[in-house]
Amino acid sequence: MADSNDKGCWVGFDLGGTKMLATVFDSAFRAVARKRRRTRGQLGKPPRISRIVQTIRQALDQSEIGSGRLRGIGVGCPGPLDLDKGIVLDAPNLGWKKVKLADAIKKEFACPVVVLNDVDAGVYGENRFGAAQKARCVIGVFPGTGVGGGCVYDGKILRGTTSSCMEIGHVQVLPNGPRCGCGLIGCLEAVASRLAISAAAAQAAYRGQAPHLLELAGTDISKIRSGVLAASVAAGDAAIEQILQRAGAWIGVAVATAVHLLAPDVVVLGGGLVEAMPKLFVTAVTESARAHVLPSFASTFEVKVAELGDDAVVMGAAGWAQTVVESQSNSR
């Protein structure tokens, strides 16, 4: 364990999404400074590592902790990663291929840098600091543009040999369903991502089944976002409510598979859609998951809403960096 007199700090970095976020945490994991910037300096250009370094430096300057007290940096990244080498193998959203991210950041700050999947970071954050504290096994499901998944078991992020695991978005839930963006058929993501939900909602609006949605956003799926869907349901669009409940039920089918394999005590749901309609999703996922598991598993897990919001990834990444760095120094 770390010396209790050591008041060093940890940085968590979230590289997912259109904005990136660097947060400096003190040794008790209280946020002492944060810096948020657009991920891409220039639209259409891949983000440069110098932009990430600069953002971390700005957060550190603002914290007045001094980079000499920095004990480690955790970076949550989208896309397939080489976890041991800290390489981003392929991140289409960033336009990155084989980027040696950990080495590049380490060189600038002279401290350990741990790169991990951003969804894993979020689930770890919820387990250690948020909705799933004290859970022995927590599975996280985050429906967004895709459907992200992660699992923390006995305080450790489950992972594969080199890359992350728990691609719950690509579990097949409909054998004769639509083709997923990944090329497979009937993946969870193909029927329960925000994109799939917005496409179905746009059709309902076009057919005249969702007058409130039509008025709020028209039929352009890029405008049918979580807040608009929630407003349309609140205004009485029953067709939209059914589309969302059906998506929640499919998530429940995939969750049931994960329950059979891992018997989690907590399933955490997060992301914009869930945050906009927490009750609807928790109810739909719980009912469906319970209906699709063996009776002996039906009451072994609880479905909860994530609590940390936009801070989940930075908190989880910084916390995980501490776990990795301290376990390495203990084994020396």
Ligand SMILES: [Zn+2]
């Ligand atoms: Zn897929």
